[in-house]
Amino acid sequence: MALLEVTNLVARYGRITALSDVSLTVDEGEVVTLIGANGAGKTTTLRTISGLMRPASGTIRFDGRDITRVAPNEIVRAGIGHSPEGRRVFxxxxxxxxxxxxxxxxxxxxxxxxxxxxxxxxxxxxxxxxxxxxxxxxxxxxxxxxxxxxxxxxPRLLLLDEPSLGLSPKLVQTIFEVIRDISARGTTILLIEQNARQALAVASRGYVLEVGRIAHQGAAADLTASEVVRAAYLGGGA
Amino acid sequence: MNQLLRFVSLVAALVRTPRGRTALVCVVAIALPFVGRNDAFTNFLADAGAFVLLALGLNIVVGFAGLLDLGYAAFFAIGSYAFAMLASPQFGIHLPFWLLLFVASGIAGVFGILLGAPTLRLRGDYLAIVTLGFGEIVPQTFLNLSQWTGGPNGIGSLDQPSIGAYKFGFNALPYYFMVLGLIAFAVWVASNLRNSRLGRAWMAIREDELAAAHMGINTTTTKLAAFAMGASFSGLAGCAFASKLQLVSPDQFGFNVSVFILAMLVLGGMGNIPGVIVGSLILSALERFILPQGTNFLHGLGLNVDLTNSRFLIYGVILVMMMLFRPEGLIPSRQRKAELHAGEGDAGVAAQEQALYTEAVH
Structure with missing residues (x-):
């Protein structure tokens, strides 16, 4: 059984649909990455998982328990830690x-x-x-x-929202090393990144989000090799 | 001479430790009415004490939790009326004063939750506007429910506190010591709250509400707790103030009172307990002594200026000056100071970041 199981998630900001159909799973001990362009719905997916946003429909199960409409503070207690977009340290x-x-x-x-x-x-x-x-x-x-x-x-599951955003290339290296380290210490990670190449390098599996739905998914190595993904997210042959 | 020196060195030694400072403040507070030996002064101290309680209460909401409340006088009104209705000929109910301290602060606290609940989703300016509305609605309600509240005349002949056979009567001195006791209690509660888990949650919400939610803080109950605790302090103030004045009426709780209390926080230092007390005493003294005396002085010089009538102008000028020259208040809290002077020391960090970046690129 998957540690996190998101099924047919739909989320809206007013009349704008941010997620039209997102399903994904994260197994215990895995690093899974969710990649995609700006506005594809990556952050919305994480915010919905941590309860900061209510989905219009769909279910989120964590460790077998339905947490779809559970309050954010209860979700932290249940074992999901979230490092938010833009860091937001105090x-x-x-x-x-x-x-x-x-x-x-x-x-x-x-x-x-x-x-x-x-x-x-x-x-x-x-x-x-x-x-x-x-x-x-x-x-x-x-x-x-x-x-x-x-x-x-x-947390049993750590949600990381764009940890490399705005950092110098050297610091990006450091952050990805740390992600490997945290994973090696036994924490399951769901990682959102624009830096798709690096993200796929640390992850075992990946999902590609395109305008609110999962467009591709598979083993990280397969996604890295895939022509479509290369062209759109890995900067082609350059 | 020798004794004087010894006294000065004792005071100097006390000022150096936190416990010593507390002891010194207590001694001064107890001695103050006897040094003044003047009824008007004792009377002032007792009234100012009630405002210190109010400022301490508002400090929990605005200073600790960062929720800008522009209608805090509403809770003062609720606490005062709760006392008045339960300790006067109005309904023939005469509950003991000491019990009413708890009852009135409990009632004010409940109203803190009731009025706080609809504002939970609001932030910043919008929260301020809604609380401003509540601040107007509550005295209006007391004005219009005249069959219970006496309408514009208010409720009079309130019960006076007593300890055993000793009645407080119309002497300001026992009221002063009662208020002093309540302030000591309020300071104890507020400083414990500040250092508690709840206090840390308030400060997290003040800094960044969304990040606080990420930490697993229940922002709803935490904010409601701030409204409830803040309001309950005004219940204590309401009992003390109303029992001394013997009267409550709707015009005592207008918008100017809310602003007056908020100005105490801004002047003294938001979030800092000693700062709030000092700010409150300064503004009360300004209102009661400095402006009237200044007016007399100016009249003596042949200038026909009435400072008391222009007091809001003067408060306004003081607030603007504070914002310009010392936005963190006279005695700031550590964090406020950091917040308001952030940026001044940031040049170093930016340079460091640039250096790191350059190093990484080349």
Whole structure:
């Protein structure tokens, strides 16, 4: 049984249909990527999974449980962590306070401290910036914080929305290495990316979203090799 | 001389530690009416104390949770009327004052939830407009429900508090000490809330509501809790204020009162408890002493200027000056200061980012 199972999801912003038919599954331990152009509905898909947006129809099941109309705070408790589009760290709070808020749903202080330590091991840069206000950090550091903060809820499934957006090529490398690292530590990941080549390189499977519906899907290697996907998302032969 | 020196060094030592500062403030607060030895001054202290309570309550809503409430006087009205109806000849109900402190703040808290619920989806300007509307509706309602509220005349002959056989009467001194006790309680509650899980959730919502939802914070109940806690403080203020004045009437709770309380927060430092108290005392003193005295002074100079009539102009000027020169307030909270002066230190970060980028590209 899949850890996450999205079936025939339809979502609308007023009269505009953002998702017309999205079905996807993520198995325990996998890294799955959802690629597509701007406006294809990638972010909407993630927002609907984390309960921030109500779908018009369709179902979302997590670990066998129907979470389609469950409140966002309950979904975090159920085990889905979300690193949102545009990072959205709390700018006037320190790195430490941001990480502590990431563990808001949890109570055990010693476990939280151990997890902060774990996040600081994954992102040594955050240890250097521990007492610094998040808003004064660079874009890459904020992205690391956003991912680390999402990990603080100890998610079984981590949703990453465009983690490489706006970062220098070198930092993009770092972020993708971290994604591999988090996956190796046992967290299942659903990754949204515009950087399709890199995303397909870390993922085992991928889905291609085109104007609100899944246009292609398959093993990451097959998608990378596919002519259609190459032409549209991997910059052709260049 | 030697003793004076010893005293000064004791005070200096106290100021250096947080506990010492608290102790010092307590001593000064208790000694203040005896130093003044003047009824008008004690009377002022007792009234100003009620506004300190109000400012502490509004600080939870606006300062902690970042929900701009322009109709906070509505809760002050509800707390005051709750006390008045349950401790006056109006219905012949005379519940004990000390019980009513809890009842009135409970009723105000419930109304905080009722009036807060419809505003949950609103943010920023829209929230401010709706709360402004509530602030107008509530006193109007009390004005028009005259069979219960006495209409424009309000409710008079309210019960006075007593401790055993000792009746507070018309002496301001016991009211002052009661208000002081309530302020101490309110400060204790507010500072504990600030450092609690709920307090952290409020600040997360203030910073970024969507990100707060991503953290698993239930934004609905968290915002309602802010409205309820903030409103319940005004129930305490309502009891203290109404029992001392012996009267409630709809005109005591207009828009100018809401703005007056909000101005206390802006002046003192939003989100910071000591700042809010200081801001509140300054504005109360301005209203009661500084403007009338200033008017007398100007009249003495032969200038026919009435500062009391232009007080809102003067508050306005003070607020504009604050926004220009010290937007974080006189005694700012750590975060507000960071927020308002962000950008001044950002040049370094931008340069660093550029350097990283250049390094990566080449």
């Amino acid at each position: 700018p006037r709070m320190t790195v430490r306070e941001n990480l502590e808020l990431g563990a808001y749903t949890r109570r055990a202080k010693d476990e939280i401290a151990a997890d902060i330590e774990r996040v600081l091991t994954i992102f040594p840069r955050l240890r250097e910036r521990y007492a610094q206000k998040a808003g004064t950090m660079s874009g890459g550091e904020q992205q690391m914080l956003a991912i680390g903060r999402a990990l603080m809820s100890r």
